[in-house]
Amino acid sequence: MFKDKVVVVTGSVQGIGKRTAEMLAEKGAKVVVNSRTKTKVDATVEEFSQKGFDVLGLTGDVSNYDFCEELKTQTVAKFGRIDYLINNAGLAAKGSISDSEANVFEKMYAVNVLGSLYPTMALLPEIKQTKGGILFISSMAGIIGLPSYAAYSGTKRSIVSLAESIKNELVDDEVYVGVNYPGFTENDAQKEILSPSGEANVMVKREDVKVEPLDKTVNKIIRQIEKRKFRSYSSYKGRALQTMYRLFPTLSLSILKMNRRKIMDMQ
Numbered sequence: 570m571f572k573d574k575v576v577v578v579t580g581s582v583q584g585i586g587k588r589t590a591e592m593l594a595e596k597g598a599k600v601v602v603n604s605r606t607k608t609k610v611d612a613t614v615e616e617f618s619q620k621g622f623d624v625l626g627l628t629g630d631v632s633n634y635d636f637c638e639e640l641k642t643q644t645v646a647k648f649g650r651i652d653y654l655i656n657n658a659g660l661a662a663k664g665s666i667s668d669s670e671a672n673v674f675e676k677m678y679a680v681n682v683l684g685s686l687y688p689t690m691a692l693l694p695e696i697k698q699t700k701g702g703i704l705f706i707s708s709m710a711g712i713i714g715l716p717s718y719a720a721y722s723g724t725k726r727s728i729v730s731l732a733e734s735i736k737n738e739l740v741d742d743e744v745y746v747g748v749n750y751p752g753f754t755e756n757d758a759q760k761e762i763l764s765p766s767g768e769a770n771v772m773v774k775r776e777d778v779k780v781e782p783l784d785k786t787v788n789k790i791i792r793q794i795e796k797r798k799f800r801s802y803s804s805y806k807g808r809a810l811q812t813m814y815r816l817f818p819t820l821s822l823s824i825l826k827m828n829r830r831k832i833m834d835m836q
C-alpha cells in the first residue's frame with residue numbers, strides 16, 4: 570500500500586516519528602523527515618540513505634506556517650506529490666497549574682496544536698489530489714485530562730477535536746483523517762519534557778509505569794492508516810479508558826481523583 574507513496578512525518582528524527590518513517594520506507598514509501606534541529610535531520614537522512622531509502626530531510630518548526638508551506642513546496646519539488654501527512658511532532662510538559670508559567674502553555678499550544686494544524690492546512694491541497702490521508706498523533710492523556718498534565722492533556726485533546734472536524738469536512742474529497750492514541754511508549758534517550766518554568770530537560774527513563782515497545786506503537790500507527798480507521802490505540806488500556814470515559818464520565822473522573830497522587834508523582 571505504501572509503495573512509492575510520499576509520506577511526510579513531522580518530528581521524525583527520534584522516537585515514534587523516526588521509527589514510523591523508517592518502517593514506512595521499508596514498505597517502499599518515499600519519506601520526508603523533519604525536526605527543528607539540522608544536525609539531527611542530517612544524521613537521519615544519512616542513516617536512511619545508507620539503508621537505501623528515498624528520503625528528504627527538511628529542518629524547521631511546524632508551528633511556523635511559512636515553514637509548512639516550504640515543507641509542501643520542497644516535498645513536491647523532490648517527489649512530485651504528497652500522499653500522507655503524519656502530525657507526530659509534539660512536546661511533553663509536566664507541572665501543576667499553580668507552578669507553571671504562561672510560556673509553557675504558549676509553547677505547548679504552538680507546537681502540539683498549531684504544529685499539527687499548519688502542516689495539515691499547507692499540505693492539504695496536495696493530499697486532496699492523491700486522495701491520501703492525515704493522521705494526528707494524540708495520546709491517552711488526550712482522552713481524559715490528567716492532573717499535573719494540563720498543558721499536555723489540553724493540547725492532545727484539542728487535536729482530537731480538530732481531527733473530528735476535518736474528517737467530516739473531507740469525506741467528499743475522499744481524504745482519510747485519523748487520530749492515534751499512543752500509550753506510554755519506550756522513550757528515545759534524547760526525549761525532552763518542559764518543566765513548569767518552560768525549560769526543556771531530558772526525560773528520565775520511565776521506571777514507574779509499564780511502557781509499550783516502540784515497534785508495537787508504530788505498527789499500530791501504520792496498520793491504522795492501512796485500514797483507514799478513524800481512531801486507534803497502541804494498547805488495550807487506551808481503548809478501555811476511552812470506552813469507560815464515554816459510558817461513565819462521572820465514575821471515570823472519580824477514579825482519576827482517587828488516583829491523582831500517583832499520577833501527579835509520576836516521573
Ligand SMILES: NC(=O)c1ccc[n+]([C@@H]2O[C@H](COP(=O)([O-])OP(=O)(O)OC[C@H]3O[C@@H](n4cnc5c(N)ncnc54)[C@H](OP(=O)(O)O)[C@@H]3O)[C@@H](O)[C@H]2O)c1
Pocket residue numbers: 579580581582583584585586603604605606609629630631632656657658659660661680684706707708709750751752753754755756757759760761
Ligand atoms: N512516547 C510516548 O510515550 C508518547 C505517548 C503518547 C503520545 N506521544 C506522542 O507521540 C509523538 C512522538 O513522541 P516521542 O516520544 O517520539 O517524542 P520525542 O522523542 O520527543 O520526539 C519528538 C520529535 O519532534 C520534534 N519536534 C518538536 N517540536 C517540533 C516542532 N515545533 N517542529 C518540528 N519538529 C519538532 C523533536 O525534534 P527537535 O527538538 O529537534 O525539533 C523530536 O524529534 C508526540 O506527539 C507525543 O506527544 C508519545
